[in-house]
Amino acid sequence: MHDIIIIGAGPAGLTAAIYARRAGRSVLLIEKETFGGQIVLSPHVENYPFARPMSGTELSDILVEQVMNLGADVEVDKVIGITENRDKTFTVKTEYGEHTARAVIIATGLKHRRMGIENEEKFIGRGISFCAVCDGAFFKGKTVAVVGGGNTAVQDAIYLSKLASKVYLVHRRDEFRAEKHVVAGLSACDNVELVLSSIPKAVGGEGSLSSFTVENKLTGETRELNVDGVFVAIGQEPSNSAFSELIELDESGFIAADESCRTRNPAVFVAGDCRTKAVRQLVTAGADGGVAAIAACEYLDREDAMAV
Numbered sequence: 001m002h003d004i005i006i007i008g009a010g011p012a013g014l015t016a017a018i019y020a021r022r023a024g025r026s027v028l029l030i031e032k033e034t035f036g037g038q039i040v041l042s043p044h045v046e047n048y049p050f051a052r053p054m055s056g057t058e059l060s061d062i063l064v065e066q067v068m069n070l071g072a073d074v075e076v077d078k079v080i081g082i083t084e085n086r087d088k089t090f091t092v093k094t095e096y097g098e099h100t101a102r103a104v105i106i107a108t109g110l111k112h113r114r115m116g117i118e119n120e121e122k123f124i125g126r127g128i129s130f131c132a133v134c135d136g137a138f139f140k141g142k143t144v145a146v147v148g149g150g151n152t153a154v155q156d157a158i159y160l161s162k163l164a165s166k167v168y169l170v171h172r173r174d175e176f177r178a179e180k181h182v183v184a185g186l187s188a189c190d191n192v193e194l195v196l197s198s199i200p201k202a203v204g205g206e207g208s209l210s211s212f213t214v215e216n217k218l219t220g221e222t223r224e225l226n227v228d229g230v231f232v233a234i235g236q237e238p239s240n241s242a243f244s245e246l247i248e249l250d251e252s253g254f255i256a257a258d259e260s261c262r263t264r265n266p267a268v269f270v271a272g273d274c275r276t277k278a279v280r281q282l283v284t285a286g287a288d289g290g291v292a293a294i295a296a297c298e299y300l301d302r303e304d305a306m307a308v
């Protein structure tokens with residue numbers, strides 16, 4: 001049995017492992033796909049403090065090495081459920097087995113909804129981005145498209161209009177789902193062109209992205225936009241449903257927690273993009289990881305003190 005099982009080895013889970021190991025707790029880190037999480041998709045990270053600009057893979061490698069040097073146990077497997085036992089321990093079930101721990105930190109991150117078009121995966125990180133705040137600065141003076149009709153898409157278009165020379169805002173309906181006051185902000189952006197009732201069809205380019213084809217749903221006409229980047233803002237998908245009996249999820253499936261990353265279960269903590277929060281970035285994921293691990297260690301210290 002481990003003191004703490006951490007589910008997900010993105011920046012949040014890895015940082016939690018560092019803090020928990022340094023507090024002397026045994027840790028099992030379970031990751032289903034890629035150690036490093038979402039950021040491995042990024043070829044260029046410039047906004048992580050204390051680090052020179054580098055690729056997401058490079059950044060992850062440093063973090064994973066730090067965790068391994070501190071002696072965390074790791075397992076590549078997908079967690080499919082958690083059961084709370086009568087003796088206050090937890091059984092964490094995976095596709096290939098099960099593990100027990102006295103506390104659990106959930107750091108499962110999220111997936112950005114894809115457009116589902118030709119060449120999309122090939123251009124992620126090479127022109128396709130899911131984060132205007134992360135990648136907008138790479139498109140200074142260039143032409144970009146934003147896809148979506150909610151608050152995030154409209155806010156991204158407004159944000160990018162201050163950096164890019166031209167922004168196409170592509171939305172499948174003829175009006176936005178975003179709140180009225182957010183949409184009103186578009187009127188001050190001369191360089192934003194609305195491409196409404198239109199759906200993405202394909203992206204193309206030699207090496208990096210240079211074209212984005214959209215189809216007008218009403219006329220069936222296709223239009224090729226000459227763009228350097230496409231920002232996709234059509235939703236985020238957390239995968240927390242396997243934990244819904246143990247903890248509280250918000251209406252979008254993110255995990256509700258307090259500022260100390262505590263959930264309604266005193267021995268279950270949550271860190272990073274998978275929790276309800278306003279800013280989903282490397283720094284906030286790392287900060288959550290540290291906070292959640294400290295809260296988990298304090299919980300274990302209290303339990304140990306009571307057992308004496």
Ligand SMILES: Cc1cc2nc3c(=O)[nH]c(=O)nc-3n(C[C@H](O)[C@H](O)[C@H](O)COP(=O)(O)OP(=O)(O)OC[C@H]3O[C@@H](n4cnc5c(N)ncnc54)[C@H](O)[C@@H]3O)c2cc1C
Pocket residue numbers: 007008009010011012013030031032033034035036037038039041042044045046047048077078079080107108109110111112124125129130131134135239271272273274280281282283285
């Ligand atoms: C292309 C791209 C570029 C980005 N660029 C930047 C940037 O420049 N600057 C910045 O600050 N942020 C950037 N971000 C955002 C940043 O990557 C995220 O905010 C950060 O990775 C969140 O960390 P996390 O640990 O919470 O989640 P994630 O990174 O999503 O990690 C969660 C991990 O949990 C694993 N997992 C999920 N479910 C299970 C399960 N059931 N069992 C086991 N494992 C599971 C996943 O496989 C994943 O590895 C970028 C994101 C993307 C996609």
